[in-house]
Amino acid sequence: xxxxxxxxxxxxxxxxxxxxxxxxxxxxxxxxxxxxxxxxxxxxxxxxxxxxxxxxxxxxxxxxxxxxxxxxxxxxxxxxxxxxxxxxxxxxxxxxxxxxxxxxxxxxxxxxxxxxxxxxxxxxxxxxxxxxxxxxxxxxxxxxxxxxxxxxxxxxxxxxxxxxxxxxxxxxxxxxxxxxxxxxxxxxxxxxxxxxxxxxxxxxxxxxxxxxxxxxxxxxxxxxxxxxxxxxxxxxxxxxxxxxxxxxxxxxxxxxxxxxxxxxxxxxxxxxxxxxxxxxxxxxxxxxxxxxxxxxxxxxxxxxxxxxxxxxxxxxxxxxxxxxxxxxxxxxxxxxxxxxxxxxxxxxxxxxxxxxxxxxxxxxxxxxxxxxxxxxxxxxxxxxxxxxxxxxxxxxxxxxxxxxxxxxxxxxxxxxxxxxxxxxxxxxxxxxxxxxxxxxxxxxxxxxxxxxxxxxxxxxxxxxxxxxxxxxxxxxxxxxxxxxxxxxxxxxxxxxxxxxxxxxxxxxxxxxxxxxxxxxxxxxxxxxxxxxxxxxxxxxxxxxxxxxxxxxxxxxxxxxxxxxxxxxxx
Numbered sequence: 001x002x003x004x005x006x007x008x009x010x011x012x013x014x015x016x017x018x019x020x021x022x023x024x025x026x027x028x029x030x031x032x033x034x035x036x037x038x039x040x041x042x043x044x045x046x047x048x049x050x051x052x053x054x055x056x057x058x059x060x061x062x063x064x065x066x067x068x069x070x071x072x073x074x075x076x077x078x079x080x081x082x083x084x085x086x087x088x089x090x091x092x093x094x095x096x097x098x099x100x101x102x103x104x105x106x107x108x109x110x111x112x113x114x115x116x117x118x119x120x121x122x123x124x125x126x127x128x129x130x131x132x133x134x135x136x137x138x139x140x141x142x143x144x145x146x147x148x149x150x151x152x153x154x155x156x157x158x159x160x161x162x163x164x165x166x167x168x169x170x171x172x173x174x175x176x177x178x179x180x181x182x183x184x185x186x187x188x189x190x191x192x193x194x195x196x197x198x199x200x201x202x203x204x205x206x207x208x209x210x211x212x213x214x215x216x217x218x219x220x221x222x223x224x225x226x227x228x229x230x231x232x233x234x235x236x237x238x239x240x241x242x243x244x245x246x247x248x249x250x251x252x253x254x255x256x257x258x259x260x261x262x263x264x265x266x267x268x269x270x271x272x273x274x275x276x277x278x279x280x281x282x283x284x285x286x287x288x289x290x291x292x293x294x295x296x297x298x299x300x301x302x303x304x305x306x307x308x309x310x311x312x313x314x315x316x317x318x319x320x321x322x323x324x325x326x327x328x329x330x331x332x333x334x335x336x337x338x339x340x341x342x343x344x345x346x347x348x349x350x351x352x353x354x355x356x357x358x359x360x361x362x363x364x365x366x367x368x369x370x371x372x373x374x375x376x377x378x379x380x381x382x383x384x385x386x387x388x389x390x391x392x393x394x395x396x397x398x399x400x401x402x403x404x405x406x407x408x409x410x411x412x413x414x415x416x417x418x419x420x421x422x423x424x425x426x427x428x429x430x431x432x433x434x435x436x437x438x439x440x441x442x443x444x445x446x447x448x449x450x451x452x453x454x455x456x457x458x459x460x461x462x463x464x465x466x467x468x469x470x471x472x473x474x475x476x477x478x479x480x481x482x483x484x485x486x487x488x489x490x491x492x493x494x495x496x497x498x499x500x501x502x503x504x505x506x507x508x509x510x511x512x513x514x515x516x517x518x519x520x521x522x523x524x525x526x527x528x529x530x531x532x533x534x535x536x537x538x539x540x541x542x543x544x545x546x547x548x549x550x551x552x553x554x555x556x557x558x559x560x561x562x563x564x565x566x567x568x569x570x
Contacts, residue, residue, distance in 0.1 A: 089115030198263030224303025
């Protein structure tokens with residue numbers, strides 16, 4: 001059997017699953033997720049976990065690499081992750097783990113593995129540059145953009161593209177576990193299972209749809225704002241998804257949410273299948289299960305749909321670490337992100353990240369098992385995908401969420417007092433982002449010598465580390481109790497100063513534009529003549545399957561080795 005000191009890791013991802021809607025975060029939720037609820041009750045639940053970019057590919061690239069999108073060129077859903085960027089699959093594979101991926105990861109380009117030794121399925125979306133964003137022509141709606149058909153056509157179905165995909169993903173994942181216990185036992189595994197549900201279109205089979213027949217499907221808590229009263233980025237999104245100047249009928253909103261809830265239950269059922277397979281194979285006691293997602297879904301909150309913004313519905317993700325024999329069940333209130341998973345996975349197996357390579361994520365092991373380490377309570381986010389015309393960044397720390405883009409006025413929310421983000425505390429704040437040089441000069445007196453402490457053998461940070469904090473940032477009036485009047489101008493100014501130090505917006509914008517232009521030109525060329533396909537095709541050699549006369553041994557041996565548990569032979 002595998003060494004119990006080297007646990008297996010089963011990493012389960014859902015796509016576009018909004019954390020605020022789930023029962024593990026909202027006890028009044030009507031979504032039926034008994035398997036997720038069990039993992040949460042027995043595991044470490046992160047109550048304030050976020051993605052670092054609210055779009056599929058950039059979020060996933062940051063998650064697998066532990067680096068912010070701007071550091072690795074992960075700008076949109078047609079961006080390419082370079083082959084020499086280390087991922088958690090590289091780190092675990094280097095330590096002797098068998099690393100496998102089943103399902104969606106949105107890799108683009110010739111490298112469709114990025115450290116995974118085995119990929120069990122193709123991806124559901126294209127592996128080419130065809131979905132590049134175009135800031136040179138921001139008013140043009142590209143043909144791959146979301147539209148409102150997912151809402152208007154929501155309802156029960158017999159079959160969909162996404163059902164085809166996720167059924168295959170979970171089947172191949174369970175088969176992987178069966179094969180591992182029979183033919184590769186003794187080597188620890190890291191299996192990533194990445195489903196595409198509950199991502200739109202909002203459709204689900206009749207059996208799951210009917211589970212919500214007598215359920216009062218709630219409408220969004222925050223009704224749609226008049227379009228002319230939305231914030232500037234939300235206005236761009238409404239045009240991007242072809243909703244500008246239109247209203248969604250309440251019955252269509254309920255149907256979409258009912259289908260989404262049904263899809264969450266479908267994902268939960270698939271998780272149950274994976275858990276049962278772990279038990280059947282004898283892996284359950286020595287497997288750490290991590291469950292999270294790439295981003296959320298607004299589902300009509302504020303009149304917005306899908307993702308692509310920093311409001312809670314789109315940016316918050318579920319995050320649970322389940323290993324009852326190793327980690328005590330608890331809830332973690334501090335802000336964390338999926339960017340922290342690479343160093344966390346490395347810490348789980350007792351290894352360390354390379355001290356000479358960049359790393360923006362910080363290990364979550366101090367939260368999980370109490371080991372010494374740095375707790376930032378900080379999430380950084382960057383979004384440069386559809387609906388933007390310049391970088392849109394976010395800082396989440398303590399109760400605060402700060403959102404900034406060079407094109408738009410800043411936003412600041414206190415989520416303890418205003419969890420629905422109804423009051424922009426920075427509204428009307430007349431501020432100009434200081435230049436990067438001025439910001440650095442102004443802060444030199446306040447930044448302590450050296451950089452924040454990191455775990456043993458931790459990363460070497462650049463000047464712009466995700467762990468960098470400003471201890472002088474005021475929180476409330478000096479003599480005021482919690483809830484007293486807050487020194488908002490100082491807090492806003494502090495965040496503006498920090499944004500100027502962390503991000504060179506002119507340089508980022510230039511990099512994004514150059515990347516978009518390169519990819520558009522290359523894609524337009526590669527679609528001419530004989531095309532080279534980058535979409536991953538899992539190799540299948542029928543001569544190695546089932547019973548064969550060549551290479552598989554005699555019939556009795558094949559049957560004996562394929563049986564689990566095996567019988568003893570005298």
